Amino acid sequence: MQEAAAEKNFYWKLFKSTFVISAFTIGGGFVIIPLLKAKFVDEYKWLDDKDALNLVAIAQSAPGVVAANSAIILGYRMGGLLGTLVALLATILPPLITLTLISYAYDSFAHNQYIQLLLKGMQCGATAIIINVAIDLLRKELKKKLPLPLVIIAGTFIANYFFNVNLMYAVIVDAIIGFFLLRDKKYA
Template identity: 45%
Template sequence: MENKKNVLGKLFFSTLYLSTFTFGGGYVIVTLLKDKFVDKLHWIEEEEMLDLVAIAQSAPGAIAVNGAIVIGYKLAGIPGILVSVLGAILPPMVILSAISFCYEAFSSNAVISAMLYGMRSGVGAVIASVVWDMGSGVFKEKKVLPIIIMFASFIANYWLNVNVVLIIITVAVLGVITTLINQKRGAAS
């Protein structure tokens, strides 16, 4: 990997850019993080990126900030966390501050309302892309248990209205058990 100062600079400006131009919440940024750090910079492998995203999604707080934390730590330790979080939170702070000063004008403006309404479709498409990317990664591994877990989690949440927190805890426990079993099998071989 490149020298640390260069990595920190790229990390800051990458998260700043992604945070500035990402509309629609944290799940939208997942695809953009993958595109930047896996596909373009080649700093993280795709499977590792999925693991980092899973950690970011499981932690409390905004997924964009959590994603910046785990990627920043992976790439540059504590300084990486600081610059990536700063890059991730600056744009929303500036934009929301500006909007709060002009709230009356924004709330009644028909053009702004139409623009925000139109952005919903784009956000839906990006979220569908994230689901496709992450789901296809599970199918590429051709492991039965993760595929069953993926479908069972969807069914439990969508049709059975099981709380997402319970699903996350259950899947985390299954992950720990599976890892321990695989480690014991590996040690026995």
């Protein structure tokens, strides 16, 4: 997708959009998924659904913050090393600015009931976004009518929810299954 980098004002567009996405990624890295999709798949058409899903899967499985990992992968994919630096800078600036401002008035924020209510509301919104992404991904897998990915999804959910299996172990098992079984196109 390096052709996207040839676009006029590409790096400014990448910076601006990544900055805004980072500024509204409240509630954890998973909130970034629908925002990335809306901007880079639906609006700019720099990626397709499959590329975006792969990008997020890699970003989630790599050590570190999902938002930063996504920015690194997206930036490199779209604009090479300069794209990586632009996207990463745009991703880390909003939280850095916010945390700097909050640190000056931490006591006021920590004990202010209105701030606490605001944060609770933001948590609810982030939860709704994550559930929406999960439902969209599940719908896409159901449309494919392939049993193995659905078994992996159900098995991972059951293992974690009912048997408290650590999600990291479940993801490792899923990766191994994907590597050995899903590389055959009839299962994927």
